[in-house]
Amino acid sequence: MTSAPAHLSHDAIDLMLDDCETWAVVGLSANTRRTAYAIAQVLQAHGKRIVPIHPVFGTPDGPEEVLGERGYATLADVPFPVDVVDVFRRSEEAGQFADQAVAIGARGVWFQVGVVDEAAFERTRAAGVAMVMDTCPKIEWVNRSVRRA
Template identity: 55%
Template structure:
């Protein structure tokens, strides 16, 4: 099976397999932007995988600030108390750049843009700010491909 580390669209760099493995296996705090109580949304299942299968702490980030999977939600990244390791971006690609800029502003260590969420300029800004970047990939797909969870 082909992972997102094996391919890149246009001139975009391929995702770095060691970065993906490190982000998924190192215990961390993941802010999941776009996570709500809507069980039909991909964010709901991916957050459950991150929390229950991989042992990460999740922080739901959604305009309604809902509690999801037992984790209290916030309405924006700036409302999170304490450090954030990964900002997992489940928003439309047109909105992703603003979320990446917020991730940089709060001192997140990485941004993970989900399948179909591609913003090369935002990814470049994140890399320039020293963040790890994974784009157009899903932890709930990449993890099992790596034998995780």
């Protein structure tokens, strides 16, 4: 059995999927065609509380909720603890959300498929926060079932 690359640590994945209940989903809006919306539904199906994070929630005409959960314009606006910050943003924009996750005391940071920022990964891990990049919870739930079989 080969070990996973550092950015796909099984320990970090297991921590977030098993022990973290509240997931802030950065980039989640009411647009049902976006991947963030579909993955937020998967998270809910696995019993996770999702917290939509998108600038649209800070506008007068923006929605207040997505998938039955109140949305917030920024991570700093969330008035309760967040366990995982799940990032659906371009790689060049993602690092700031990893830094914000550390600042709010999140236990984990998850960069979705195609989202890679090695410097943010190093900063986040150095702060003692679990992090994975370039993968998806839906994929990892399937991978874990195979890995554990």
